[in-house]
Every structure is written in structure tokens, then in C-alpha cells.
Amino acid sequence: MSNIERTLSIIKPDAVERNLDGQIKDMFLSNGFTIVQEKKIKIGKLEAEKFYKVHETKPFYNDLCTYLSSGPIVVMTLEKENAILANRELMGSTNPKDAKEGTIRKKFGISIDKNSVHGSDSPENAKIEIDFFFNS
Ligand code: CMP
Numbered sequence: 001m002s003n004i005e006r007t008l009s010i011i012k013p014d015a016v017e018r019n020l021d022g023q024i025k026d027m028f029l030s031n032g033f034t035i036v037q038e039k040k041i042k043i044g045k046l047e048a049e050k051f052y053k054v055h056e057t058k059p060f061y062n063d064l065c066t067y068l069s070s071g072p073i074v075v076m077t078l079e080k081e082n083a084i085l086a087n088r089e090l091m092g093s094t095n096p097k098d099a100k101e102g103t104i105r106k107k108f109g110i111s112i113d114k115n116s117v118h119g120s121d122s123p124e125n126a127k128i129e130i131d132f133f134f135n136s
Contacts, residue, residue, distance in 0.1 A: 007084045008129035009077075013067065034078070035076050036077040038076045038077075041073060048065040052064055083126075084123060089103075096110065096112070
């Protein structure tokens, strides 16, 4: 049975700053994703704090929110069969050091903070994250 899903992808400030957004979008397209919605924006710290609220108790929360609001980002709704898992596989491990060859984070990530992309981790969060950027 088919399971077409949508997931939220963010090309983070480190990648946009290095003009990698075109190459990263090409990787999504060549891996069968459709870019359903897309916008380039810069968010404020408060918005970043709201977006990453699930991580608010983590020691890296403040730096993470400062970082996501530090420069332009590209947010996209991606669609594909099993898009959420497929996107996580294409991104690779959170820490680029652990990411497999051929993944976005292996290719472009600089560090666990500057790891170039974000992707939703579950169908529930995908809906929340897509609504956050595109239906608010
Ligand atoms: P992302 O998928 O955007 O979700 C939360 C982000 O927190 C993660 O990518 C990392 O960039 C960042 N982060 C920083 N330190 C850690 C850590 N120790 N564990 C997980 N994520 C971290």
C-alpha cells in the first residue's frame, strides 16, 4: 500500500551562507522528493525557541536557537513515499562525523550544530512543523 507523506525540511544558516541550498535541493529532487512548498526566510530567536521547544530542557537549546536565528534559512515541505524516514536517511546522522557517505550531512555538515539540514522525526512532528512555517 502506498504511503505518501509530507515532511518539513530546513536548510540551515551554515548551508545557506555557503550557497549550498541549490545543491541540497537537487539532492532532494534526484532522490524522488517533490518540493511542495518552499520559502527563504530569517526567523527571530523567539520563533526558533518555539520551533525547537521539544529540546527546551537540553543543554544545547540556547545555542541551537541562537544559531537557527543567525541567518537566512530555506524551509520546504517535501513529499514522497515514506518521506519522513527517507529524508532522515538522506540527511544522515545528526553528527556529520557519524553520517554515511552520500548523505547531505556527510557531504556538507560542519559540526553537530552546523549540520546543514533539519528534518521532521515523526508524522506527528511533520504536521506540527509544516503548520509552524506554512499555516500560521
Ligand atoms: P536537528 O535535526 O535540527 O534537531 C536539533 C538540533 O540540535 C540537531 O539537529 C543538532 O544540530 C543540534 N544539536 C546540538 N547538540 C546536539 C546533541 N548533543 N544531540 C542532538 N542534537 C544536537
